[in-house]
Structure formats: C-alpha cells, structure tokens
Amino acid sequence: MELVLGLDLGGSSIKAGAVDPSTGHVVGPLDSIPTPVGATVEATQAALQELIARFPQCTGPVGLAFPSVVVRGVTYSAANIDKGWIGCDAAAVLRAASGGRPSFVVNDADAAGVAEMQIGAGRGEHGVVMMITFGTGIGTALFIDGKLWPNTELGHMEIDGMEAEHYASARVRTVEKLDWPAWCERVNKVLDRYHMLLWPDLFIVGGGVSERFEEYGALLHSKARIVPAGLRQAAGVVGAALYAHKHAAR
Ligand code: BGC
Numbered sequence: 549m550e551l552v553l554g555l556d557l558g559g560s561s562i563k564a565g566a567v568d569p570s571t572g573h574v575v576g577p578l579d580s581i582p583t584p585v586g587a588t589v590e591a592t593q594a595a596l597q598e599l600i601a602r603f604p605q606c607t608g609p610v611g612l613a614f615p616s617v618v619v620r621g622v623t624y625s626a627a628n629i630d631k632g633w634i635g636c637d638a639a640a641v642l643r644a645a646s647g648g649r650p651s652f653v654v655n656d657a658d659a660a661g662v663a664e665m666q667i668g669a670g671r672g673e674h675g676v677v678m679m680i681t682f683g684t685g686i687g688t689a690l691f692i693d694g695k696l697w698p699n700t701e702l703g704h705m706e707i708d709g710m711e712a713e714h715y716a717s718a719r720v721r722t723v724e725k726l727d728w729p730a731w732c733e734r735v736n737k738v739l740d741r742y743h744m745l746l747w748p749d750l751f752i753v754g755g756g757v758s759e760r761f762e763e764y765g766a767l768l769h770s771k772a773r774i775v776p777a778g779l780r781q782a783a784g785v786v787g788a789a790l791y792a793h794k795h796a797a798r
Contacts, residue, residue: 549568549569549570550606550607550608551566551567551568551575551603551605551606551607551608552566552567552568552569552606552608552609552610552611552789552790552792552793553565553566553567553600553603553606553608553610553611553646553789553792554566554567554574554611554613554659554784554785554786554787554788554789554790554792555596555599555600555610555611555612555613555642555785555788556612556613556656556659556784556785556788557583557587557592557612557613557614557615557629557656558583558615558656558683558684558784559583559615559628559683559684559719560582560583561580561581561582561583562580562581562582562583562592562595562596562599563578563579563580563781563782563784563785564578564579564580564581564599564600564602564603564785565577565578565579565782565785565786565789566603566605566606567785567786567789567790567793569608569789569790569793571667572663572666572667572786572789572790573667574782574785574786575605576605578781578782578785579599579602579603580599581595581598581599582595583595586630587629587630587633588630588632589630589632589633589636589641592641593641593644593645594645596612596641596642596645596646597644597645597646600645600646600647608649608650608792608793608796609649609650609651609652609792609793609795609796610642610646610649610650610651610652610792611651611652611653611654611659611787611788611789611790611791611792611793612638612642612651612652612653612654612788613654613655613656613658613659613660613784613785613787613788614638614653614654614655614656615627615628615629615655615656615684615685615687616629616633616638616655617655617699617701618638618653618654618655618658618698618699619698619699620639621637621638621639621640621651621652621653622635622636622637622638622639623635623636623638623653625701627685627703627704627713628684628685638653639651639652639653650792650796651792652788652791652792652795652796654698654787654788654791655687655689655698655699655701656681656687656784657679657680657681657687657688657689657703657754658689658696658698658699658787658791659783659784659787659788659791660679660681660687660689660754660777660779660783660784660787661677661679661689661690661691661696661752661754661787662689662696662787662790662791663779663782663783663784663786663787663790664679664752664754664777664778664779664783664787665677665679665691665694665696666790667778667779667786668752668777668778668779668783669752669775669776669777669778669779670691670750670752671778673691673694673749673750674693674694674749675692675693675748675749675750676690676691676692676746676747676748676749676750677690677691677748677749677750677751677752678690678691678742678746678748678750678751678752678772679691679751679752679754679777680738680739680742680751680752680753680754680755681754681755682716682717682718682721682735682753682754682755682756682757682758683717683718683719683755683756683757684717684718684719685703685713685717685719686702686703686712686713686716686717686738687703687755688700688701688702688703688742690746690748702742702745703717705741705742705745707737707738707741708737712738712741715734715737715738716731716734716735716737716738718755718756718757720734721757728763728764728767729767731764732764732767732768735768736767736768736769736770739751739768739769739770739772739774740770743770743771743772747772748772749772749773750772750773750774750775751770751772751773751774751775752775752776752777753765753768753774753775753776753777754776754777754779754783755777756781758776758777758780759780759781761776
C-alpha cells in the first residue's frame with residue numbers, strides 16, 4: 549500500500565506524517581516546520597516544499613488540512629492567515645510544492661473530524677456528530693451518519709456580540725489567563741448555542757487542549773454527550789491523508 553502524506557497547517561507549525569490509508573495509522577514519526585510568520589502564499593509554499601521533501605517514502609497523493617473555507621481546492625476565507633489566501637487555488641500551490649503530485653486541500657477541522665470518525669472517538673457513531681477544535685481559532689466539523697457537511701465554520705458564530713473563537717478558543721484561554729472553570733463556562737455557552745442550532749448527539753472536543761481533557765472535561769455540560777478526541781496531535785495529518793486518498797481514487 550502506498551503511503552499518503554498528510555500535512556496540517558496550524559498557527560505555529562506545519563505538521564506532516566506518512567499515513568497508511570488502509571488503517572489510518574501514521575507510519576514513523578511526525579515531522580514539522582514552523583509556520584512562516586504571516587503565512588503568505590509564497591512563504592507557505594516554500595515551507596511545504598521543504599517539509600514534503602523529507603518524506604520520499606510517500607509516493608501517493610498529498611493532503612493538506614488548512615484553516616480556511618475550502619471548496620474544490622480553492623480557499624475562500626482567512627481569519628488567522630494572510631488575506632492573500634482568499635480566492636487562492638491552494639490545491640495548485642500544494643501541487644507545485646509537491647512536484648506535481650495529486651494534491652488535495654481540506655478545512656483543518658473537517659480533516660480532524662474525518663480522522664476521528666474513521667479511527668478515533670467518532671468511530672461507529674451515527675446520527676449528528678459535531679467535532680470542535682479549540683486552538684488559535686475554533687474549528688467545527690459536522691457529520692450526519694458519518695457523512696461530512698463541509699465548511700460549517702461555526703467558530704465565527706456570534707455569541708453575546710462576539711465571534712465564538714474570540715470568546716472561547718484555546719488561544720483566548722491563554723491570552724486572558726482563564727482558569728479551567730472560567731474557560732469551561734464560556735465553552736458551555738458555545739456548546740449550548742451549537743446544540744440549540746443543530747441538536748447533535750455527540751460533541752468531540754479536539755485541538756491541542758483535548759490532551760488535557762481530564763483536567764476540565766467534568767466541567768463541560770451539554771444535552772449531547774461530550775468526549776475528547778482520540779487522535780490528539782495527529783488528527784489533522786491523518787484526516788488530510790485519508791481525504792486525499794479518498795478523493796484521488798474518484
Ligand atoms: C477558520 C476555520 C478553521 C478554524 C480552526 C477559523 O478561524 O475560519 O476555517 O477551521 O479557525 O483552525
């Protein structure tokens with residue numbers, strides 16, 4: 549089975565891993581490179597090229613999890629990245645960085661959700677499942693009986709006159725020095741609004757902060773079940789690779 553390279557662009561680093569698409573497992577260690585300051589298209593392409601060259605064993609397609617609305621490879625928003633990405637053919641940028649390999653770009657929360665639904669906390673879950681990633685921003689991915697509704701972008705939903713991600717992201721917790729009870733009070737409000745809108749059966753809490761779920765999980769409340777992500781750091785990388793594998797086969 550040829551290995552598929554999964555990439556995940558975050559606020560501080562671009563992570564990469566070789567993924568066996570038949571199992572979703574990362575083969576060998578993850579690698580990373582700092583996200584270029586400002587993350588312009590040109591600088592990001594150069595960083596991707598350098599990172600991709602470290603994985604000669606990956607001969608399959610390439611997938612990139614990216615913090616933007618992504619429709620058929622084109623990025624349409626730029627909340628925490630350079631505005632040059634708006635309307636950019638990001639799949640073409642990735643193709644150029646990978647020397648012409650079949651290249652696929654997917655929203656980062658959607659990628660993490662795809663991985664969780666296939667081999668993580670959402671495995672075997674039916675009904676409405678919502679993955680939420682808490683990081684620099686808030687990302688959301690919505691699944692109905694395992695099928696993704698892409699680009700939900702509910703981190704930008706307004707809560708008390710403020711975008712949810714400006715109110716309760718992991719970054720906001722750090723910047724405002726919120727303790728777990730104070731942060732969870734905000735997250736509960738966000739969960740409540742999402743529940744009112746979409747009535748999910750399950751929330752999967754992801755992003756870096758999910759690694760500390762045992763410290764705050766009991767403070768989170770919703771009418772829906774709440775579980776931590778199962779894949780932790782690798783979710784975006786694995787999801788991007790699985791997404792690329794699936795779409796390359798079409
Ligand atoms: C972006 C989303 C992304 C989320 C998490 C938001 O600011 O608009 O596309 O999924 O951050 O990175």
